[in-house]
Amino acid sequence: MDLRLSEEERRFREEVCAFIDAALDPATRARMESGRLPTKEQWVAWHRTLAARGWSVPDWPKEAGGPGWDPVRRYLFREALQAAPAPQPQQFGTQMVGPVLIAFGTEAQKRRFLPRIVTLEDWWCQGFSEPEAGSDLASLRTTARLEGEHWIVTGQKTWTTLAHWADWMFALVRTDPSAAKPQEGIGFLLIDMRSPGITVRPILTIDGEHEVNEVFLDEVRVPAENMVGDPRRGWDCAKFLLSHERAGQARVGIAKERIRRLKRIAAETRSPRGRLIDDPSFRDRLAAIEVEVKALEITCLRVVAAEATRAGDRAPDPASSLLKIRGSEILQAIATLTLEAAGEGALAAPEAEPDRPSNEVPSVPDWAAMSAPLWMNWRKFSIYGGTNEIQRNIMAKAFLGL
Ligand SMILES: Cc1cc2nc3c(=O)[nH]c(=O)nc-3n(C[C@H](O)[C@H](O)[C@H](O)COP(=O)(O)OP(=O)(O)OC[C@H]3O[C@@H](n4cnc5c(N)ncnc54)[C@H](O)[C@@H]3O)c2cc1C
CATH class of the missing domain: 2.40.110.10 (Butyryl-CoA Dehydrogenase, subunit A, domain 2)
Incomplete structure (x- = not known):
């Protein structure tokens, strides 16, 4: 199996990255970089920017209002948004109820709801x-x-x-x-x-x-x-939806962006022996995570390439459970390393609390103050979309026949 991107796919990725660079509002990008959720207004505005370009429902077929991309393009698009970092199109509409309506809805339901998901009229x-x-x-x-x-x-x-x-x-x-x-x-x-x-x-x-x-x-x-x-028979819709929810949960783009950022932070942070980035223990752990991300990326491409060859069958591979587990574990490892890089700065309250008297707490960079909230928040990755234990059960059944 050839996992290299074709010339056309590389050009597609460049086009997407160039569009994001030009169109993403700096305040939204800054908020995403800080690890906070975008505000609703930022999210809606960005979703509509993507809609105007025809890209707000990347997984939908053309006849339903989507771009009709193959699995490789869908993967490249999602990863480019994560790496920017930019908000994803609102997932509950585009990745969950939208595909269910396309597969199971009446014509009247499709006419009523799908166009409003494309432009995020309905959250x-x-x-x-x-x-x-x-x-x-x-x-x-x-x-x-x-x-x-x-x-x-x-x-x-x-x-x-x-x-x-x-x-x-x-x-x-x-x-x-x-x-x-x-x-x-x-x-x-x-x-x-x-x-x-x-x-x-x-x-x-x-x-x-x-x-x-x-x-x-x-x-x-x-x-x-x-x-x-x-x-x-709503259970059929639920199973269909949950299997689609899991696909794309590897979050390779987020991992890459966070590693890039952590390297920059570590180059500017002092440790007892000099710069943190030169500390052998820190460097080894960062390198180990980077290797894991590369392995995850290749596995993702393998799953996506296999999906592309299963013409007509849009059901995700059970291997998406594996991608979900590894993706969440890697992000949690990055959050832990970032917390360690912050040291005592992780104890500061993040800037979102404007009434905090500035002379009571020594000023720490926002990334350090956000490192503990983010570490705690990212525990969610191994819980929602089906916990990692449940994903292991799915794999045991699908691959080992247990
Ligand atoms: C941040 C966040 C956002 C969420 N958003 C939504 C949302 O928008 N909509 C929605 O409907 N739900 C949402 N959820 C809920 C999420 O889907 C559930 O939390 C998840 O399915 C686990 O269910 P539970 O919390 O009841 O835990 P439980 O099912 O009670 O599990 C508790 C523990 O037991 C383990 N366990 C349970 N059964 C088994 C088993 N058979 N084998 C091995 N281990 C097992 C679990 O892995 C877990 O560690 C969200 C959860 C979080 C944390």
């Missing part, structure tokens, strides 16, 4: 997890009962990323509690977040950020036309 969130249903998602208890032309939904979702920004939620709901198996009798329902009966409560994570929420649904009326596919 989507994912209502799958519940307090007692995470890895064991099929044990979810939020119910939906049909009354005339409406589903009446009651229950609780949790860990719902950016629900406080969302216009819509795609949710798994139990439509038939008497079904023989827990996976049966589940529906995939599109819920307007402005519906009466919805309460969104923030969960502040250990780094102090508001990224995730609890969503309570109390007798929420949802038009029957918002059910995607068979109301008893």
Whole structure:
């Protein structure tokens, strides 16, 4: 298998990088570099810049409004955004509910929702997890009962990323509690977040950020036309969506950008024996991570090249579980090394707290103050999208037949 990029693919990557360089607002880039989430306004503006170029839904086929790229181009595009660093197109719409609607939606649902995902008129969130249903998602208890032309939904979702920004939620709901198996009798329902009966409560994570929420649904009326596919077979949509969510979670571009940055930081940071970058222990560990990133990149290209040859079959390779595990472990190792480089500077509060009196805390660079919050925040990579333990189970089944 030839893993080298063709001339055309190299030109494509250059075109994407040049576009990002020219079009990305410096404030958005700076925020991404700091490791903070972009603001909603920055994210929407960037998504629309990509939409104007025809690039906001990179995984969609042409007939659905996408660029119709092959897996290699999709990979190169995503990596270029990560390496810039620039926000990805809003993933809950473009990578999750969008592909589900393309595969399972009615023509009316496609007409209504897909164009609004392309231009991010609607911000989507994912209502799958519940307090007692995470890895064991099929044990979810939020119910939906049909009354005339409406589903009446009651229950609780949790860990719902950016629900406080969302216009819509795609949710798994139990439509038939008497079904023989827990996976049966589940529906995939599109819920307007402005519906009466919805309460969104923030969960502040250990780094102090508001990224995730609890969503309570109390007798929420949802038009029957918002059910995607068979109301008893939403599990098929969920499986399809989760396998797509995992693909592209290697985050090689982020790792490369963070390593580049860490090298720059280490060259400017003093250690007891001179510059940190010259410290043999630090250098060895950084080099080891860099080798791991290279290996991950080659594995990604191998998976992507194999996908490109499976014409017509758009299902991701089970090896995407491996990419997710290694990608998250590598980012967590980079976060640990950055924390060590920051030393006691990691104890400072990040700049986001403008009222902090400047004479109480010695001034430390923002990257150092952000190193501890980021270390804590990045624990999420081995949890969401299916925990790393669950990914290992998937691989054990797919590759070892266990
Ligand atoms: C930052 C963040 C954002 C998230 N965003 C969303 C979102 O937008 N929408 C959404 O629906 N969900 C979201 N989630 C939820 C996420 O999908 C779940 O946290 C995840 O599926 C794990 O479920 P759980 O938290 O209930 O843990 P549990 O399933 O209770 O797992 C606890 C531990 O047990 C392990 N474990 C469980 N079962 C097995 C098994 N069979 N074999 C081996 N080990 C096992 C797990 O790996 C884990 O270490 C988010 C989570 C986080 C942290």
